[in-house]
Amino acid sequence: MISFKVILLIICPLVFIAGFIDAVAGGGGLVSLPAYLFAGVPIHIAYGTNKFANCIGTGMASAKFLKSGNIKLKPALISAAGALIGSWVGAQLVLLLDEKYLQYSLMIILPIVAIFLLFNRNFGQDTNIKEVPIRKLYILSFIIGLIIGVYDGFFGPGTGTFLVLAFTSICGFNMITASGNAKIVNLASNLAALVVYILNGKVSFMIGIPAAIFAVLGNYIGAHFAINKGSKFIKPVIILVISMLFIKIIVDFI
Template sequence: MPDIPLTTLLLLCLAAAAAGWIDAVVGGGGLLMLPALLVGLPHLQPTFILGTNKAIAICGTTGAAVTYTRKAPLDLRIAIRIGVAAAIGSLTGAYLASGIDSGVLRPLIMAVLLAVLAFVLLRPAFGTAPALTGPVSRRRVLTAVLGVGLGIGFYDGLIGPGTGTFLVLALAATLGTDLVTSSATAKVVNVCTNVGALLTFGLQGSVLWRLAAVLACFNLAGGMVGARMALKRGSGFVRGVLVVVVVSLVCKLGYDQWVS
């Protein structure tokens, strides 16, 4: 574990709790946690940042998933199928992550965020309408497994930030669910992708386990609180948080990239 000033450690703990809350409500907690680790631990190689972020995120995601599965109307069998495909994609992406240059992370994340923001703003009713009734067709399930599972799983292992957000949006589009149910399904899938990526990073020795253990406790607490709030307040609340989070992060990454 690197020598970290107490002030930096406390700020990382707060970031972990906030990331867990955001991830549980709408996904994308890594978009806060990863920049926080990049700023707080500037001398670490990107693979250690990515690996440690996975070890932190898996705790909050698991806590949120357990909370959702108890109360949200998700189809656990479909979620697990998508999750298995996502884990395969995540393993592949994590294996290739060692070649990533940290200089490309911020611009890439920002471009993806802008695409998400444009989609959400141009589709104001997306995810807030009542979910489709009846069983999900095989075609929708296959699209979710191959397109959403493998594709977003690969991205999660390669880079990671925003995976939960992309899962929520993609699952709502392919399965016809509302945002709360999509968030619940995304948490189950995200647990699988995190396991796959963390296994790869762990075997490569790219995880700061002691630091991750401390931050994971705060991430878990934030995730469980966030899941309960999303269940209580509904899809409109989830969509509002999504817009605020994406706009804030675009501004922050833009400032870091071009102003600071």
């Protein structure tokens, strides 16, 4: 039986790293959730406690992006509304479809996205952004939230990363603004899931509170780097997250 101190020693540093990654490019759950499981936390408690720490960490990152002026708030809130609807739909699809079909698709899509980012040096930079009419922007934001919300409810890993890519490529945001808007959408969907976990007693606050402190630190530093370094810093982290997600999918098949 692992002692409580050892559990925290395993979880907290990895949650810090996850928070840093999540604030920059999304996908921190690919690091944080395995940390809880590796430390021996039961799977449902791991999911709930992970959501608790993530919510607080994402809240910090959202506040920092908002304070810096790198969030388009109305499109972000509209997208968050779409994500809440989509997440509910995705959760229902879990009961009807095998997630392996989505995994097969991602095994093809993820390498293509990574190659595109590697060879498109101007992607997400201020010199390569486009202005989208405001009404169209609101519609696109809702659709992005809805579709990626379905993905989040159905499968989940890398949701924040896909939001950043969608806001950049479809809405014409630079990567800093796309990352900021993704935080608001992620925060909304995480809060909705967290309420369910808390009501069902699936959150360990003894683990979650220390983990949340490290999540806040990771998110704060990650947001600082993203805001100050811009797309040249964000893009490599996105490629890292895509690589981790690809490896996770391959391992799941083995």
